[in-house]
Amino acid sequence: MQQKISKSFHESFGTYSSPRVHDDLVEWGYIISQKTVARIMKELGFKATPKEKFVVTTDSNHDLNIYPNHLIVNLV
Template sequence: MCAILNVSRSGYYAWTTRKESERNKRRSRLEVQIRRVFLESRRLYGSPKVTQILRQQGVPVSEKTVARIMKELGLKSRTVKKYKATTNSRHNLPVYDNVLAQKFSAQA
């Protein structure tokens, strides 16, 4: 396998026994916290709101970092459309007569 990857054997084994860096540890913790907050919000919160909640919990993190991690994890917030009434039948405006008086029944 080392020959295929063009890596020395000692380098491969050094890599497998290497400790995880502090940066990767922090990122792993952030991923877990972001996923937890996102799922607690019933998948409604985007990166600004998730960032705000994490900061309230004492986690120092930027919104861009949260957005990047959410994108990599495939976490997208659901958008809820507001209800908009399209027809208002309760009005006192004049209603026009049916001038055409079409009958929509076919003979054949």
């Protein structure tokens, strides 16, 4: 079973975590729980990494007007 988990993980270039690896195994006809897949992946040292890193798009350093938050002002 470790070989099939390894195959699924490496075919995804290391982006699949246990739920998706489990889905692959079920699709291939194997009966195994997602918890078992997660345990085996942990034993093998497999950790999913996203393809793209998170990019911050908010620019808080500007000179534009910032309007007050009336919801918070009314609660106080």
